[in-house]
Amino acid sequence: MKGLSVSKAVTALMLAGLVLLPLYSYLSGNIFILTLFTRIVILAMAAASLNLIMGFGGMMSFGHAAYLGIGGYAVGMLAQEGIGSGFIQFPVALAASAVYALVIGALSLRTRGVYFIMITLAFAQMAYYVASGLARYGGDDGLTVYKRSDFHGLINLSDRTQFYYLCLACLFGVIFLIWRIVNSRFGLVVQGLRSNEQRMQAIGFPAKRYKLVCFVISGMMCGLAGALLANNTDFVSPAVMYWTRSGDLMVMVILGGMGTLFGPVMGAVVYLLLEEFLSQITEYWALIMGPLLLLIVLFGRGGIMGLLGRVGRG
Amino acid sequence: MLLVVEQFLNGLQFGLLLFLLAAGLTLVFGIMDLVNLAHGSLYMIGAYFAATFAAWTGSFLLGALMALGATLILGIVLEMSALRHLYGRDHLDHVLATFGLILFFNEAVRLIWGPAGLALPLPPWLTVPVPILPGIQYPAYRLAIIIVALLVALLLYLGVMRTRIGMLIRAGASNREMIGALGINIKLLYTLVFGLGAALAGLAGLMQAPILTVQIGMGENILILAFVIIVIGGIGSIRGAFLAAIFVGMIDTLGRAFLPNLLRQVLSGAAASTAAPALSSMLIYLLMAIVLVVRPEGLFPANRR
Numbered sequence: 001m002k003g004l005s006v007s008k009a010v011t012a013l014m015l016a017g018l019v020l021l022p023l024y025s026y027l028s029g030n031i032f033i034l035t036l037f038t039r040i041v042i043l044a045m046a047a048a049s050l051n052l053i054m055g056f057g058g059m060m061s062f063g064h065a066a067y068l069g070i071g072g073y074a075v076g077m078l079a080q081e082g083i084g085s086g087f088i089q090f091p092v093a094l095a096a097s098a099v100y101a102l103v104i105g106a107l108s109l110r111t112r113g114v115y116f117i118m119i120t121l122a123f124a125q126m127a128y129y130v131a132s133g134l135a136r137y138g139g140d141d142g143l144t145v146y147k148r149s150d151f152h153g154l155i156n157l158s159d160r161t162q163f164y165y166l167c168l169a170c171l172f173g174v175i176f177l178i179w180r181i182v183n184s185r186f187g188l189v190v191q192g193l194r195s196n197e198q199r200m201q202a203i204g205f206p207a208k209r210y211k212l213v214c215f216v217i218s219g220m221m222c223g224l225a226g227a228l229l230a231n232n233t234d235f236v237s238p239a240v241m242y243w244t245r246s247g248d249l250m251v252m253v254i255l256g257g258m259g260t261l262f263g264p265v266m267g268a269v270v271y272l273l274l275e276e277f278l279s280q281i282t283e284y285w286a287l288i289m290g291p292l293l294l295l296i297v298l299f300g301r302g303g304i305m306g307l308l309g310r311v312g313r314g
Numbered sequence: 315m316l317l318v319v320e321q322f323l324n325g326l327q328f329g330l331l332l333f334l335l336a337a338g339l340t341l342v343f344g345i346m347d348l349v350n351l352a353h354g355s356l357y358m359i360g361a362y363f364a365a366t367f368a369a370w371t372g373s374f375l376l377g378a379l380m381a382l383g384a385t386l387i388l389g390i391v392l393e394m395s396a397l398r399h400l401y402g403r404d405h406l407d408h409v410l411a412t413f414g415l416i417l418f419f420n421e422a423v424r425l426i427w428g429p430a431g432l433a434l435p436l437p438p439w440l441t442v443p444v445p446i447l448p449g450i451q452y453p454a455y456r457l458a459i460i461i462v463a464l465l466v467a468l469l470l471y472l473g474v475m476r477t478r479i480g481m482l483i484r485a486g487a488s489n490r491e492m493i494g495a496l497g498i499n500i501k502l503l504y505t506l507v508f509g510l511g512a513a514l515a516g517l518a519g520l521m522q523a524p525i526l527t528v529q530i531g532m533g534e535n536i537l538i539l540a541f542v543i544i545v546i547g548g549i550g551s552i553r554g555a556f557l558a559a560i561f562v563g564m565i566d567t568l569g570r571a572f573l574p575n576l577l578r579q580v581l582s583g584a585a586a587s588t589a590a591p592a593l594s595s596m597l598i599y600l601l602m603a604i605v606l607v608v609r610p611e612g613l614f615p616a617n618r619r
Binding site for chain 2: 118
């Protein structure tokens with residue numbers, strides 16, 4: 001019980017920090033930190049969405065970055081065509097991610113294990129090459145988003161603080177939704193499928209349909225992150241979908257603690273801050289980051305959340 | 315006609331090169347059940363070693379041989395220091411750990427050799443065109459790659475299927491404990507298999523080096539191709555890897571060579587020239603998706619499990 005409370009305390013501290021960050025940025029005059037954390041919050045959302053299928057559903061998608069790209073391109077392409085309203089851009093981003101996830105999921109869920117990892121990767125690579133071929137929308141060079149999504153005065157995405165809080169609200173919304181899903185009857189079935197698919201099927205649950213719905217929800221959440229990311233960087237390019245980006249997301253989830261509610265957020269914060277911190281010390285930051293990941297795998301089972309749990313138990 | 319034969323041979327050459335990479339990967343993956351994303355890094359390092367040693371010794375062949383040995387040693391060190399602790403762990407742990415190794419190796423290469431790429435010049439006797447058919451010539455070096463890769467494939471097949479060590483390796487793949495109980499040093503065996511896989515990756519890298527620029531990150535693109543191949547071929551199956559590699563090499567090369575013209579027949583010029591590169595890059599992924607949808611275990615699943 002004490003172990004649980006340490007990880008809970010650290011999580012609460014982290015969340016309070018995220019909420020109060022703009023205040024710190026304002027008081028210290030450090031604008032950069034707000035920009036950095038906007039990115040962290042958005043990628044934490046993507047990691048959380050991956051965790052929904054990976055941690056709770058046992059589906060290891062190695063192509064999750066594709067949704068970042070699809071959400072981003074939905075915003076970028078509509079903006080390019082003169083449709084700047086966020087009330088159109090965001091629903092389109094969600095719908096596009098859902099359709100992609102539905103098709104990919106229906107095909108990929110025929111396989112399992114390493115084959116599933118590889119087929120999701122293959123589809124993401126296809127999306128990468130499709131985006132590279134979009135000459136009208138920048139092709140390889142990517143697409144500049146000249147104007148951020150317009151929410152008709154409701155919220156101004158060009159205002160750093162407002163945009164940050166929008167992203168944070170979306171992150172909390174996504175995590176709340178995941179919490180509701182995981183604890184619902186639907187979520188329990190999906191988790192049951194992870195432990196023993198045959199048994200669940202024998203009881204009479206249509207396994208693939210449950211997994212597919214979960215896969216689509218996860219894709220839409222990541223698509224939302226993609227739409228926000230395009231607004232954050234004012235730019236979207238095929239590189240967002242490259243397989244190493246999917247690897248980054250996976251690292252965040254595993255680093256923070258797979259199958260825990262706040263683990264992926266923790267993982268994203270730690271991974272991206274570490275990257276930022278190390279790159280300030282040395283140009284060769286990856287020289288430290290790489291072995292660090294290896295050590296975490298070797299000695300830190302269960303990620304940061306697992307570590308905190310063990311510290312608590314003493 | 316000339317173009318078709320040449321592209322056909324190019325496809326074969328690329329496919330055989332991919333086989334070297336995929337064979338090492340499928341040995342490690344199929345036998346030790348280790349998902350090694352850093353396999354592409356060994357390919358990259360093989361190329362860097364070759365370029366460096368060739369410049370030192372002034373001899374292409376000597377440099378290549380030294381690079382091969384160095385990659386073998388690096389593989390053995392890597393297995394003993396880090397990867398052997400990962401056996402029996404979850405595939406995800408492998409992905410994370412070896413993803414970390416990719417970061418490390420890319421950065422280490424940048425630190426040692428700098429951010430600019432290297433070139434590995436060929437000796438004159440390998441640059442001459444060789445007549446292969448009346449009126450058709452083919453570069454000697456590409457021909458050499460085909461011959462070396464075919465030789466390696468043959469040796470690998472004989473080694474795994476016909477020797478005692480090969481038998482132990484195959485037995486270890488099915489049941490690790492049993493082989494250990496029979497008094498075989500399974501740890502050493504695994505280290506050797508990993509070293510062999512690393513050397514194969516290094517060989518692929520050093521042979522590709524004179525054709526491409528030796529640069530950071532060169533392993534990542536081709537690693538994915540190697541994974542595609544072992545998944546299409548069936549994990550753990552050397553024969554599957556061989557056939558799938560040639561298939562993928564052909565499709566990729568022929569697609570890039572002929573797809574633009576084919577598309578131009580049906581689409582307008584501008585549309586065809588934008589769609590063709592994307593489509594030809596996608597072809598093999600499309601192929602893999604189709605194979606997995608139809609045969610979820612790959613085309614030639616290893617006959618175990």
